[in-house]
Amino acid sequence: MSEQDQFRELIEGYAIGALDPNERLALEAHLAEGCPECAKALEEGRLLVSQLAYLAPPAEPSEMLKARLLRTVRAESAPAKIAETKSPGRSIPLWLWAGVAALLFLSVYSSWDARKLQNTVQDMKAREAAELKQREQLNQELTLAKHEAWILTDPNSKKIDIMPNDKAMPVLEAVWHPQMGIYITGQKMPMPKGNKVLQLWLIPKAPGAKPMPSHTFWPDANGKITEMVDDPPEVMAQTKALAITEEPAGGSQQPTSTPIWVGGVS
């Protein structure tokens, strides 16, 4: 059987997601080389596999689900329309400005109330500043969450299994979006020994090229890793693999130990 035939036999298993890691990586490498026959067979395989959904016993969602969805969608749709009509940069509601203006106007005619008014305005400003700060923090968190969601769901992202050298260690997963960066996750991770950290390396395809250092990170107290690398130093197409080593605190410019995890990029 030719090598091409061997890959062709893997297509249906790949489309349904049943290939074991070695076969999957081999087929992905073959597909990355641009085999048109296998690419076409895979597209057909995916369509075919999607038809298996019709084997599911008939079931209907509740009306509440539709109501919840529509409420959310309409709510998300409405603010966008309102925002379009607002002038750019206006973040403080008009009523608030009107309230402040009214108080200022009264202060001119009511000197006895000036101090109270001043305190009120200061209090409002302090509250406004606190709210702006909170909003800014929420926006940052939202941006990060969107960033992660984008990477995880965008069709241009590539999933990379980062396999351990030691089978007792967990498999890590990276999802790499060419523009948005790399999102690495893992569970049940052991804490690095001593004062060391885990460091990500990008191994270039070019023969003799040195590994590119990237982020350093630690598992959390539960052994979980969720690491966002939004500034990978090398483009995906020029990268052969991702590797993770243990390095002294602060990271290294060149690996000082053998990689504990390695995942092929293509």
Add this chain to the structure above:
Amino acid sequence: MTSKYGDDASADAKLVDRFLRRDVSAFEELYDRHCRIVYALVMRIVQQAPTAEEVVQDVFLHLWRNAGQYQSARGPFVPWLLTLARNRALDHLRLKSERQRRREDQTEDMPAIAQAPEYEKALDEKRRAERVRSLMGTLSAPQKKAIEMAYFEGLSHSEIANALQEPLGTVKSWIRNGLLRLKEGLRTAS
């Protein structure tokens, strides 16, 4: 599971086009057309109604918030939607069990679903469901079981072989040959 609108492919395409322009009423129509099959699929995978509703909500909100991800030129809508729903449901299952993901990731599934061949265009939803079930009924019981374990449980060849106590090569053949027979049967039906 037949939609009340029937399953006219061109009507679906027009609806998707309106939906992509952020038309809420198009979103509602798309939901009405496809929520049953999406829910049935997710329910079959996660097995619990509250979880299924949570996943279906996630799927349709993802559609709404990432409408631009779907490109009609790169494949039919319903298989794309079903692939998204299956991946989300399996993700939920795997997060719950903390198993490692072994399937092809959704980000690679999405862009490259084939343009609908004749069988996809010709069969409406109800007939397609009947046809798929009928064709699966022609497979041997363990062959059908292996395909369902891969599709609905997200298990790999090795995991299925272990679970069924069968040789790995046998399981691979069951799944591949079963899918090829299904493909041929659907093509014949068109």
